[in-house]
Amino acid sequence: MPHAFDPVRPHPTRLGDVAAVAGAGALPSPLADVLVTGVAVATEDLRPGWLFVAVPGRRAHGARHADAARASGAVAVLTDDAGAREATRSGLPTVVVRDPRAALGAVARTVSGTADLGFPLLGVTGTNGKTSTVSVLDALMRRLGWTTAMTSTAERRIADDVVASRLTTPEATELHAFLARARERAVDGAAIEVSAQGLSRHRVDGVHFDVAGFTNLSHDHLDDYADMDEYLRAKTLLFQPDRASRGVVSLDSAAGRAVVAASGIPVETVTSDPGTDTDWRVSVIDQRADGTRFRIDGPGLTVTTEVPLLGRHMAANVGLAVAMLRAAGVPTGDLGTAAVGELDVVVPGRMADASSATGPRVFVDFAHTPDAFAKSLDAIRAFATGRVGIVLGADGDRDPSKREAMGAVAATLADVVVVADHHPRFEDADGIRAAILDGARGIGGAAQVVELPDPARAIRYALDAVGVDGVVYWAGPGLTDYRDVRGVHVPYSSFRDAQAALAEAGHPAREAVPAC
Numbered sequence: 001m002p003h004a005f006d007p008v009r010p011h012p013t014r015l016g017d018v019a020a021v022a023g024a025g026a027l028p029s030p031l032a033d034v035l036v037t038g039v040a041v042a043t044e045d046l047r048p049g050w051l052f053v054a055v056p057g058r059r060a061h062g063a064r065h066a067d068a069a070r071a072s073g074a075v076a077v078l079t080d081d082a083g084a085r086e087a088t089r090s091g092l093p094t095v096v097v098r099d100p101r102a103a104l105g106a107v108a109r110t111v112s113g114t115a116d117l118g119f120p121l122l123g124v125t126g127t128n129g130k131t132s133t134v135s136v137l138d139a140l141m142r143r144l145g146w147t148t149a150m151t152s153t154a155e156r157r158i159a160d161d162v163v164a165s166r167l168t169t170p171e172a173t174e175l176h177a178f179l180a181r182a183r184e185r186a187v188d189g190a191a192i193e194v195s196a197q198g199l200s201r202h203r204v205d206g207v208h209f210d211v212a213g214f215t216n217l218s219h220d221h222l223d224d225y226a227d228m229d230e231y232l233r234a235k236t237l238l239f240q241p242d243r244a245s246r247g248v249v250s251l252d253s254a255a256g257r258a259v260v261a262a263s264g265i266p267v268e269t270v271t272s273d274p275g276t277d278t279d280w281r282v283s284v285i286d287q288r289a290d291g292t293r294f295r296i297d298g299p300g301l302t303v304t305t306e307v308p309l310l311g312r313h314m315a316a317n318v319g320l321a322v323a324m325l326r327a328a329g330v331p332t333g334d335l336g337t338a339a340v341g342e343l344d345v346v347v348p349g350r351m352a353d354a355s356s357a358t359g360p361r362v363f364v365d366f367a368h369t370p371d372a373f374a375k376s377l378d379a380i381r382a383f384a385t386g387r388v389g390i391v392l393g394a395d396g397d398r399d400p401s402k403r404e405a406m407g408a409v410a411a412t413l414a415d416v417v418v419v420a421d422h423h424p425r426f427e428d429a430d431g432i433r434a435a436i437l438d439g440a441r442g443i444g445g446a447a448q449v450v451e452l453p454d455p456a457r458a459i460r461y462a463l464d465a466v467g468v469d470g471v472v473y474w475a476g477p478g479l480t481d482y483r484d485v486r487g488v489h490v491p492y493s494s495f496r497d498a499q500a501a502l503a504e505a506g507h508p509a510r511e512a513v514p515a516c
Contacts, residue, residue: 004163005156007180010037010049011113015076018051019095021110022078022103031093034075039108039173048073051111052092053173054083055101066090078107105205108176114206117179119187120328121207125194125238126215126250128372129317132309132347133215136321137191139345143338144330146188151178153193153366154348158182169198172205179207189328196234197224204243211327212244212265213320217255218371223399232258239263248323251276252316253371270298270323272316282319284312287382289361290353296322296339300332303339310351310363311379318343349478351376354498359507360386360463361471362498366478368395370405373475377413386469389462390414391455393422393476394432396484403432407439411447414473416465419451420458422476423484429453455483455494460501474498 016032019025026032038050043065046052052069054062054077063083067090077087078095087094097103109115124133131152138150138157149158151170156163158181169192170178182190194212198204217232225231236259239247247267249259260267270280272294280298286306287293293306294315307318322339326332349366361384367376373392380388390410394403410417419436421429433451440449448465452458455477462472477483477494484490499509 004161005158005174005178005181006038006047007112007177007184009184011111011180012037013111015051015093015095018078018107018110021106022095022097022100024078024095024097027095034093036075036111038177039104039111041104041171041173043068043072045173046072046074050074051107052077053100053104053107054079054087055104056080056082061086063087066092078103101202102205105172105176105202105207108172109206112176112180114176114179114183117183117190119183120189120210121179122189122191122211122213122324122328123194123204123207123209123238123244124191124213124215124320124324125196125199125235126213127218127220128367128369128375129215129313129320130193130195132314132345132350133213133317133321134191134193135347136307136318136343136345137324139343140321140325140335140338141189141191143343144188144334147186149178149182149185149187149190151175151192158185158187169193169195169203172203172207175203176206194238196231199237200224200234204238208242209238209244210246211324212238212247213324214239214247214249214256214259215317215320216250216253216371218253218369219402219405220369220399222401233262235259236262239265239267241265246327248280248320248327250316250320251278252313268323268327270316270319272312272319280319280323282312282315284315287311287379289383291342292379294318298323298326301326301336303336305339305341305343307343307345309345309347311375311382313375313379349480351379352479352495354495354502354509356499356502356507356509359468359502359505360466362459362463362474362502363471364474364477364479364495364498367475370402370409373406373409374413376473376475377409380471380473381413384471386471387415387466388413389416389418389466389470389472391418391420391458391462391472391474392436393420393455394436395423395476396425396427396429396432400432400435403435404439404442407436407441408443410436410475411440411443411445411449414447416462417447417449418458418462418465419449420455421453421483422455424486425484426486455492456497456501459494459498460504463501463505472498
């Protein structure tokens with residue numbers, strides 16, 4: 001995976017030029033003339049001829065691995081004062097800067113030669129909907145006849161070559177290598193999912209987007225940010241002149257107007273709220289169990305389309321994608337032709353349909369925020385004729401402040417709430433469930449609330465509770481095939497187990513598990 005999308009034609013760069021962009025000043029000869037052909041922050045990602053960037057870690061400094069970097073073929077180390085002595089002991093030429101992580105983007109751009117890409121680059125940020133919007137952008141660009149590249153939480157893709165992702169937004173080293181490889185493949189356009197952490201932690205430094213898009217902001221990641229205001233400020237970094245040329249902002253969450261106000265670039269707005277004044281509007285026509293039909297109205301363009309995705313929020317993501325492509329310069333006529341009819345969009349792990357031909361419907365989703373639960377349950381309510389159930393858990397060692405709200409939303413919008421374990425990681429699973437249950441029971445609603453730690457028991461209980469004409473929404477696991485318990489990946493597929501549970505109840509699976 002680390003080298004899946006490295007450029008095949010490296011861009012040899014003098015170490016002196018690397019030091020200059022990193023802020024280290026001039027290097028003496030012959031050190032300045034050492035040639036660097038790649039950059040990595042992990043020794044397992046290094047190739048011969050590359051620069052090892054040793055940054056401070058949570059437990060130890062990366063400079064401890066300088067000897068391993070040399071053994072892997074590194075030709076130099078870039079580090080800070082704290083790592084300089086250990087890096088120098090390896091015998092590798094060492095360049096010292098105040099903050100090597102902050103310099104990483106400029107260094108990676110220089111070595112990868114990605115200052116001028118030659119194709120439009122689109123970046124999408126927000127709490128929810130980033131992966132979906134990037135997937136829609138990719139589908140629309142393919143409809144335009146373009147060769148595309150994309151990187152999201154789920155996958156990285158250039159043309160038809162696909163690998164699974166490690167981070168929502170790759171490290172700057174990996175991202176610039178990806179863009180360089182995309183240019184080698186002569187892509188016509190690329191879409192990138194940009195997380196708040198990707199912006200705060202310099203992962204997209206050195207990248208300039210033609211158009212930035214914003215989906216929404218809701219409660220999440222308060223283990224990384226002090227409060228929602230700080231979280232929002234991280235998102236708005238994408239809407240500044242050093243990051244992007246133009247922007248498109250959804251006004252479907254209250255934060256949209258704050259992004260517009262804080263933006264330092266020209267922005268257009270889009271909404272699916274009929275009462276909001278905006279440049280682009282999305283109007284839902286029909287919501288079904290197998291998709292959503294809607295109309296998009298914007299400057300010079302009206303188009304009716306549909307996607308095999310559930311809910312008004314998915315229609316809003318398509319509207320955002322259409323507006324972003326228009327802002328990127330795609331002619332209105334071409335865009336209208338590409339968007340009309342049914343778009344073939346696959347979003348791995350999002351509302352994956354595990355249902356059988358008979359019996360209750362089951363959707364397995366990657367959602368992990370109260371807002372995502374609310375939107376998905378609203379989408380299900382739009383077509384459900386029977387009871388609606390939800391099976392949910394929460395990730396351990398992740399933002400605990402949202403757990404009660406997750407339970408409250410579940411109990412407000414579902415008839416049956418089954419609280420189970422998901423990825424407890426190193427946290428006490430009982431405590432995770434207790435917080436969700438407090439939220440679910442605290443609203444005093446009519447929903448049936450049950451605690452069943454074992455997810456296999458939880459899904460079977462939920463299916464029985466909603467009945468043959470009901471719908472179960474399994475929130476959190478998506479298409480992952482394991483559970484993280486104290487650092488051990490315990491094999492378990494929620495999607496496959498949902499199919500097995502249906503089969504046990506007399507409703508055999510109609511199809512295999514989709515590819516992630």
